[in-house]
Amino acid sequence: MRELIILSALMLSTIHGVAQNYFSDSQKQAWLQKAADNTPKLIHTKIKPEYQVDVVDDTNAFQHKKAIKPRVVKDLYSSSFKDKSGIILDLGDHYTGYFTFSVGEYKSDMDAPLRLKFTFGEVPAEVTTSFDNFHGNISRAWLQDETVTVEQLPATITIPRRLSCRYIKIEDVGSSPYAEFCFTNMEFDAVTSANKKIAELPEYTPAIVRQIDKVAQNTLKECMQTVYEDGPKRDHRLWIGDLYLQMSADNYAFQNRELVKRSLYLMAGLSKDNGYLNHTVFEKPVPHPQRVPFYLYEYALLYNAVLNDYVEQTGDKETALDLWSVAKRQVQLIPDMLDKNQLFSSAKADKANLWQFVDWNEKLNKQVAEQGMYIFALDKTYKLAKSLGKEKEVAYIPGLISQMKKAALTLYDAKQGYFVSGKEKQVSYASQVWMILAKVVDKKQGKEILRRLLKDNKALKPGGPYLYHYVVQALIDCDLNQEAYDLVTTYWGGMIHKGADTFWEVYVPEDDFVSPYNFAPINSYCHAWSCTPIYFIRKYPEIFQKRH
């Protein structure tokens, strides 16, 4: 995920200014040390490119491009490359890592440098779309095309940047007309910290579920590096919102507890002076947060959900106790963001430069969803407190939850049977789902709302997989199992039908070219927050693994 908010110098003192050194430097250093101690060892797998494909037009394929005819390249490593320029190699699956090639002379003496262009693509259209007319609104440098001048042959060169791809297009964009050359080796050094084999699904599991499961595993695996990254092609970093979904999925997949622990400690060690967590952090060159004058507070709140679920899964109370003060701090800003009726106040959030995200759908009014997310976080925090015997320290929470739920119910339009958000009284998936997840309504009422919603074409739909995850969870929580199954198999299944090897950051079934960044090739096509089918499929076998 990427911030698309206009930067502002305004800052709210409660977030950015006062309460200096809420946690001591030595405390933060100790947390960072624990993060470092839990750095996973990356597993390296060498992939040697041997296959090529043709990428052709196909209106039924994703972004109208399809890779066809996978075939072994004849004499790839023993013949002149001159007539192979433009070849598209296929690694056979999505990989994240480093690309090394060796190139030498071929039956001639190179009398000039060689200029080679490599384009690495996660999806076929990425290697056939020109980047020259890039008009995106984030750094063009994320696009994975690299032009290399080889001064002398033979040479072995590693592209310095880490790459994320299945397809590699190689073009000779400058070579001597008097000499030929040959690739003598290529190697993709794939890296991941996913270090466990996952049990196969029962054979009777529907084929589409098994396909979704496999691609979800792959997505998660690729995003597991020295932190849970949001995407291996773009951003390369830990965001708390992604982390929550990744951990949920990983509990049913590779179960790399070390990675969750590292992520929790990294966030804590890099907390702001006032004790609130940054929504995202960088690992390199040294762990640091991003100085930005806005704040994705809803992600900081999800930290408590991560910590609570981590203890539930692992029983590691030592870590949870160590980080309890962090969790306790995160929810303390909630009252400041509420109006006198205990409802989330967009005005207050704006004044505090909070980035309200919820989902990519830009039309979304976020009042109700934020209210739900805050309650959800308070609930997770109190659960955590109870499991650690710390209820007294947050004794205010049950009362606050109760008040906020009551307030939320004032936004329920009984006539329509929906929660309505903002002055415009908008009906959206986001609002209904977060009210259900916050248990503002009971299962029975939630079920009615969701049934209504699924048939309602006017309700504002989710803009991407991140919110769709919460929709599925809400359906399951309301016993709408068939609907949950249908949503997973049509939405994530839709990506499968369009050829996904890993699940995408953005997927709007009606339009393959939707991009929050105004340039589809710069979207991430292997994105953490899209990997959660593995969680649903394996946590709820009765829904997804049954015979259909």
Add this chain to the structure above:
Amino acid sequence: MRELIILSALMLSTIHGVAQNYFSDSQKQAWLQKAADNTPKLIHTKIKPEYQVDVVDDTNAFQHKKAIKPRVVKDLYSSSFKDKSGIILDLGDHYTGYFTFSVGEYKSDMDAPLRLKFTFGEVPAEVTTSFDNFHGNISRAWLQDETVTVEQLPATITIPRRLSCRYIKIEDVGSSPYAEFCFTNMEFDAVTSANKKIAELPEYTPAIVRQIDKVAQNTLKECMQTVYEDGPKRDHRLWIGDLYLQMSADNYAFQNRELVKRSLYLMAGLSKDNGYLNHTVFEKPVPHPQRVPFYLYEYALLYNAVLNDYVEQTGDKETALDLWSVAKRQVQLIPDMLDKNQLFSSAKADKANLWQFVDWNEKLNKQVAEQGMYIFALDKTYKLAKSLGKEKEVAYIPGLISQMKKAALTLYDAKQGYFVSGKEKQVSYASQVWMILAKVVDKKQGKEILRRLLKDNKALKPGGPYLYHYVVQALIDCDLNQEAYDLVTTYWGGMIHKGADTFWEVYVPEDDFVSPYNFAPINSYCHAWSCTPIYFIRKYPEIFQKRH
């Protein structure tokens, strides 16, 4: 210089096939060892870019582009680079070497990779001409534009290829809109094996001569690396024809005898199986010749001129005796290239896949010039033999010279007062000059021919500095001192007036965009064979250093 001949598989047995191992492998290894032993230590000078220029349109400037307003860049190393994209830095002079830059964050945290494009130019137009529409006929990779993806900040990166430039354009072609960055350092590590300070010319020397001398020194210095290179931007290698002119100039400049010795031994050690020398060789990754099915024999012949002049200058007979067998071998092919009248036969040369070069002017008929060059080489060889007491071994030479001169005279058209070349009876500078340098005519007759030639607009003019060098030499040899002075100060002076920092590979006063490679920016603008004014100015002080 670059070969522009269509490759052919035809080879003449006398050149390419028979007489295997004319020199033993152990002999050649010994020569290569001596070449290695004489590898000069490169002198490194660190240049820190601090100035910028504007490159503007100016129809009077070379290629209609002029660098103006050199000025210190304010806060180049301590302020955001974002508003400086497109800046053209000026090193103040032409340098050859390696470029390193350090880039870091600036008052923000980089959340995306950085994509920087560097364009290195020897002349101003090189950094303002788009390379996208390259339509040249040699490797586009010689053009010095490099795009670098910087994955993490801070970073210190050295562009791997060696560069040759005065101007460096830097463009931000991809960076986060949410962060700024700053160059914290840049350094150009300039290298040369020119290791001696040259005496100043007397103050009364005309200003234009002093300017030419300085630029010629600079040109030679830049081409002096671990061999005498033809050009530091392009080719990067030893060609015998360039070597001859470079050594002639260096005798009056840096006097790096070690470099001549290394070059002579490198050529010998890499000679063909049949004992003939390759016209050019590469040093890296290990010394080797270029396998091509054509042969620039006239360059092999110039080896003997190099060796003869080297002994004359240094008295190093030991080296000359060691390499005498090589020199003796080079002239042995001459008789095979002559017709029954002892005239150079284009037909025989073509059959032997000889590349007849002489000059870049494509209209040139080369018969007469080749005849002259062969005689010139025979003369140099015999001189060398005499200085080494080896006349008996080449006792046939004086007779052959005599016959060839006599034959050459049959090509003299007394009516026109010119040597005429080929069936078309072409009158060219090349033909007259090489007849004079070969002493086919005496000084008096040469003088008459040259005076006629200088006034004759119909005679085919030289296509570049390489042949102009020999024109100047012929003028001096015929006591046409003022004409020699005028030619140097108008032709090389013409480059000075157009802003040359180093002398160019190609210069046709009427057209700045002439390129043997069909794309002017790929021409070399610091070229060995153009450095010879330093030789003329300092060998003939009475002509060039007198008061005018």
